[in-house]
Amino acid sequence: MSQDHRARQQLPHLIDIGRWHDARARASQILATSPDDADTHGYLAQACLGQGDFRAAFDAANRLVALRPESDWGHRLVAIALDRLGDHRAALRAIQEAVRLAPHNPNAHIQCALIAADVPGELILAHEAARTGVRLAPNEPDAHFALGVVEHRRNAVAEAEAAYERVLELEPDHAAALNNLTTLRGQWNVSKAIRGYAGALNADPQIGVAQENLDSIATSFPLRLWLASVVALIAAAGFNFADDGVSATTRSIGAMLIVGVCAYTLRVVRQVPRSVRRYVVRRSFRGLALWNWFVFGVVFAATMAVAFTSFGEDVGLKILRPVLTGVVISGVVAVVQRSQSQ
Known part of the structure; x- marks a missing residue:
C-alpha cells in the first residue's frame, strides 16, 4: 500500500476528530503528487475551515467544484467558506446550486437555511429550507437547530424555543442550541444566563458566541x-x-x-x-x-x-x-x- 493511499484513507478520520493541522498536511502531501484528486481537495477545504483559514478553504473548495461540478459537496464547501468570509449573498447562490444538484440531501437544505437567515430579505427562503431539512431528517439535531435559528430571526420565540428543545432532546450537549436557548430564556436572569452559557462552553470550549x-x-x-x-x-x-x-x-x-x-x-x-x-x-x-x-x-x-x-x-x-x-x-x-x- 502506497504512502499516499494510506494518507488518503486517514484523511476522513482526521477530519472527524478535528485534527485540522494533520489533515491539512496530509491533504497537501497527497495533492503534491495527485493535484486532480477531487476528494482530497474537499478534505483540504474542510481542514482549512476547521483552522479558520477561510480563503484557503474557498480555493480548495473551488478546485473541487472545477473537478466535480455535478457534486453538491463542493458547492456546499464553497458556500461555507464564502459565508465565513462575509459574502453571504454569494454563499447563498452557492448553496442554492447545491440544493439544485441534491434536492434530497438534508444537509444542503440545513445549510441553505442558516445562510439565507443572514441575508436581508431572505427569511422566507430560510424558513422553507429549514422546514424541508426537518422533513428530510426529522431525527437530525442540526435540522432542528437551523429551524430554531430561523424562527429566532423571525422573532417567533415559542417556535424557536421548541426547535432548540428538540435539538437538545436529540443531542443534550449541542453547544450552539444551549447557547441560543439561553439567549432566549435568560435575558433578565443573570445567574440562569451564566449557567446556560457555561453549559454551552462545557459542551464545546471553542464556541466563540458563548x-x-x-x-x-x-x-x-x-x-x-x-x-x-x-x-x-x-x-x-x-x-x-x-x-x-x-x-x-x-x-x-x-x-x-x-x-x-x-x-x-x-x-x-x-x-x-x-x-x-x-x-x-x-x-x-x-x-x-x-x-x-x-x-x-x-x-x-x-x-x-x-x-x-x-x-x-x-x-x-x-x-x-x-x-x-x-x-x-x-x-x-x-x-x-x-x-x-x-
Missing part, C-alpha cells in the same frame, strides 16, 4: 448593581431633602442597598459553575465591566454618604447629574450588546 455572551453578562452584572445604587441614591437624596437631613428613612435605604448588593452578588457567584467561575471573574474586571465597577463604587459611596452623614446631601446632588448621564449612555451600550448577543 464566550462573547458570557463577556456581556460579566459586563452587565456590575451595571445592574450600579443602576440599583442610582435608584437608592435618588431615593436617599429625596428623603434627605424632605426630612432636612439624615433620618431613619435614609438609613433604612442605605442598609437595604448594602444588604441587597451583598445578597445579589453572593447569589450570582454561588450559581456560577466552577468550570467558568475564574473566567467570569476575570472578564468582570476588564474593559467596560471595569468601568461599571468604578461607577458602582462612586454611586454606592455617594448613597452611603447621603444615607448616613450630615454632608451627604451636597455630595449626592453633585454626583447625581453626571451619574444620570452615565445611566443613559450605559443603557444604550447595554441595548447594543444585547442585540449583538442574539
Whole structure:
C-alpha cells in the first residue's frame, strides 16, 4: 500500500476528530503528487475551515467544484467558506446550486437555511429550507437547530424555543442550541444566563458566541448593581431633602442597598459553575465591566454618604447629574450588546 493511499484513507478520520493541522498536511502531501484528486481537495477545504483559514478553504473548495461540478459537496464547501468570509449573498447562490444538484440531501437544505437567515430579505427562503431539512431528517439535531435559528430571526420565540428543545432532546450537549436557548430564556436572569452559557462552553470550549455572551453578562452584572445604587441614591437624596437631613428613612435605604448588593452578588457567584467561575471573574474586571465597577463604587459611596452623614446631601446632588448621564449612555451600550448577543 502506497504512502499516499494510506494518507488518503486517514484523511476522513482526521477530519472527524478535528485534527485540522494533520489533515491539512496530509491533504497537501497527497495533492503534491495527485493535484486532480477531487476528494482530497474537499478534505483540504474542510481542514482549512476547521483552522479558520477561510480563503484557503474557498480555493480548495473551488478546485473541487472545477473537478466535480455535478457534486453538491463542493458547492456546499464553497458556500461555507464564502459565508465565513462575509459574502453571504454569494454563499447563498452557492448553496442554492447545491440544493439544485441534491434536492434530497438534508444537509444542503440545513445549510441553505442558516445562510439565507443572514441575508436581508431572505427569511422566507430560510424558513422553507429549514422546514424541508426537518422533513428530510426529522431525527437530525442540526435540522432542528437551523429551524430554531430561523424562527429566532423571525422573532417567533415559542417556535424557536421548541426547535432548540428538540435539538437538545436529540443531542443534550449541542453547544450552539444551549447557547441560543439561553439567549432566549435568560435575558433578565443573570445567574440562569451564566449557567446556560457555561453549559454551552462545557459542551464545546471553542464556541466563540458563548464566550462573547458570557463577556456581556460579566459586563452587565456590575451595571445592574450600579443602576440599583442610582435608584437608592435618588431615593436617599429625596428623603434627605424632605426630612432636612439624615433620618431613619435614609438609613433604612442605605442598609437595604448594602444588604441587597451583598445578597445579589453572593447569589450570582454561588450559581456560577466552577468550570467558568475564574473566567467570569476575570472578564468582570476588564474593559467596560471595569468601568461599571468604578461607577458602582462612586454611586454606592455617594448613597452611603447621603444615607448616613450630615454632608451627604451636597455630595449626592453633585454626583447625581453626571451619574444620570452615565445611566443613559450605559443603557444604550447595554441595548447594543444585547442585540449583538442574539
